[in-house]
Amino acid sequence: MTLPERLPASRLLAAIVVVLLAMTAVVIASTVIALDGLGNARSRSVDEVEPAGRVARDLSRALLDEETGLRGFVLTGDDAFLTPYVDGRKTEVESAERVRDLVGDVDGRVGRIEELARQWRGQYAEPTIAGVRLSGPGTYTTQDADRGKAIFDQVRAEVSALQTDIAQLGRTARDDLDHAAQVVLWLVIGMGVLLVAVIGGLSLLLHRLLITPLADLAHHTRLVASGDFEHEIDAGGPRETVMLAEDVDAMRRRIVQELATLDAAKTELQRSNSELEQFAYVASHDLQEPLRKVASFCQLLQRRYGGQLDDRADQYIEFAVDGAKRMQGLINDLLAFSRVGRLTREQTVIDLNDLVRQVVDSYSERIEETGARLEVADLPPVRGEASLLSAVFQNLISNALKFKGDDAPVIAVDVERHGDMWKFTVRDNGIGIEPEYADRIFVIFQRLHPKDAYPGTGIGLAMCRKIVEYHGGTIWLKTDVDSGTSFEFTLPVVPELVAQAEEAHV
Template identity: 85%
Template sequence: MTLPHKLPASRLLTAIVVVLLAMTSMMIASTVIALDSLSNARARSVDRVEPAGRMAKDLNRALLDEETGLRGFVLTGDDAFLKPYLDGRTTEVESAESVRDLIGDVNGRVGRIEDLARQWRGQYAEPTIAGIRLSGPVISSTRDIDRGKVIFDQLRVEVAALQADIAELGKTARAELSYAASVVLWLVIGMGVLLVVVIGGLSLLLHRLLIAPLADLAHHTRQVASGDFAHQIDASGPRETVMLAEDVDAMRRRIVQELETLDAAKTELQRSNSELEQFAYVASHDLQEPLRKVASFCQLLQRRYGGQLDERADQYIGFAVDGAKRMQGLINDLLAFSRVGRLTREQTVIDLNEILRQVLDSFSERIDETGARVVVEELPSVRGEATLLSAVFQNLISNALKFRGPSDPVVAIGAERDGETWKFTVHDNGIGIEPEYADRIFVIFQRLHPKDAYPGTGIGLAMCRKIVEYHGGTIWLKTDVDSGTSFEFTLPVVPELVAQAEEVHV
């Protein structure tokens, strides 16, 4: 019984469709034949037998009209009494032909009726009419009356027998009609039952052959996706499902291999990070000591021998002092950049209003010196490290004061809720940044101006991006501003603070 499970699903579905089409065709053909029989039975009963019964009654009525008209003419001799006789002859012929056309000459009775009618007219009616027209009304002989009565009584018997035969035909036709209707009804009921059985059986078959194997494969796949990469995937069912299971299992084995490779790479990365930490320690201690000596002795030379040497010597000494200081700044900034996300502290809920107040206090002299105005809206509380988030605002405000325009600097800082994040905006009226540099400015040590034009190492915005991303946010340059520079960044909303605020509003 397992052999069909190895067949392709397309072949299984084709076989099911062929069987369904064959069964449907048989049921439709049977129903068409039954409906045709029902239609024929109805046509025979309604369109032939019933009209034939009415024509037989008309035939009987026409014969009676002929007899009645003849009797009146015999008694009165008035030709007006012959009108029913003459009209009856016409109706008799038409009725007899109609009965023959509708149901044929049943048991030869129509022909016998026509023969007896001609015999009655020829042997009794016509001679009687001719005799009365010659000699007037007379009492016919008893022998002629008896001969006419015998023939007409035979006519009555044949007409009654014809009506009985037609009634029997009607009964048979109604029985056939009822039988055909019953056959159609049972066929319709059978089709309904068969349809229910087929749909139920097809559902069970599809569930067993397709749905159940796919559900089993999905269960194994979810188990692997949950982290159990050692779980082997094995599925039954159609060939396509088995092949899909084999492909998924091959992918699982490939993931296991990649994870083993990643584990080795992780070990190597941990070793490399350890070496980098050792380098950072050397750079922060051993490497800065010679730099401090170079800078201090160059400054001593500048103070003691400044003006005693020629102008070029003073310039060389200035270059040496400036280079040593710049090297110290680069090393310090590089160390600070490397520590972000590596030397982690516990993240707490921080009031950014307090953080920004401390930052503005540290920039108070520069703000007074530049005549700057800082406009701060109410800021939310977020979860993070206070020192790092303080560095973000320090760098952005510092850039706003550094790259100021001809007018006094104006810095606007605000925040708004954007779904599950807070979006912060820091906008200034400085010289601005061209949109094509929107990505470049966040790369470490990337500068848009010569080092002599503006101070700094070019690491501030790279530091901001690393800090914001470390806190689960994103930072970018807003390029659709009319003037100045506008930075925007996001930080996650603290759920417990939102819940507390909702309770307060309630």
């Protein structure tokens, strides 16, 4: 990895910005100079040379007016014919001065024209006017006219040469204008080509210095994220990318260490679970056997000697029998609780209508005894273990029958769909549960009533939660009810069954 690749990205970007600013300054300066030249060429052509050509024509007309007015005065002697002569002299002076202001004294022709015009007036026009006024029109001779004509022909030749020179200046100005426009055009084209080249070069440079290192880093990171935690992360590019790669690799090494720790913890957990399974086996066999003997002999004592001993002895025997039975129930419930999610069976699609019907039939005597009424909606099929889901409905329905109020129990089982989950509701009109106990009731061995008032081990709702979560759902107590108890739990929708139902409906 070379030193420039180790430079910070901020310096690389700063260098790129400086280069761009320098190139922009050069381009702007060149453009300003070219546009200034174009403006000067246009001003020279439009504001100086072309007006000078028009003024030169005015100068030519003014001189011709002087000559024509003089000729008319000579022939008639009428002062009215001198008006063009006088006006022509005034226009001549103004036009000559104007030509100087616009293009200068082109090869000294304006001065020569003025000098020849003064010579023509001094040697011919003024003497001729004085002679005609003194002697009349007849004094005009052919010799005098030839002399005046010779001088005026020189004036006319200089004016024509001046117009020719100004026309040449116009062509030169137009050529300069065309050249300046070409310079501007080529400069614009060059700017476009340079802009494309700069953008392409910057794109390649940024791709090599920034995009490629980031892409390499992302590739290495994806390999680690896919599970290859032994893959070392290395990336080039600017300093920030290298530092980021080092940080990500440090995180990878930390994950490897954590995984090693987790593997050790997993091994220890597996050992602990194995011991727990062994304990469960002992509890289900070795502990239950002496417990059954205790219960059996206590019951024999109760049957044989019941009524033959005093009341206190009968009470003690009753306590022993009840304690043995409750211990058996507690051990059986603990075993069932420990087996949820551990001793798994193949999950199948279960018809909940049949399952709930069987649960209700198992409580038929209790239902008849309490006068309970069950309202069960049409339930959807779900995927799971029938014995476990049956235990959920058994616990919820048995609790509704157990914790009944003064009125006959009314138990409702409803369902509704929420996205990809079914939400089931089991409601009753019993004594209810206070909202502050909503979380406590799902903890194992947590009881809200004395065992004398309501029998049970306190494991039923904890088992319901474990079974529902094992099947991918959640269970909770609905607290915003006016009376009674309402439990809600969710189970995943079976997508293929829903698709089949929709196709059948269509």
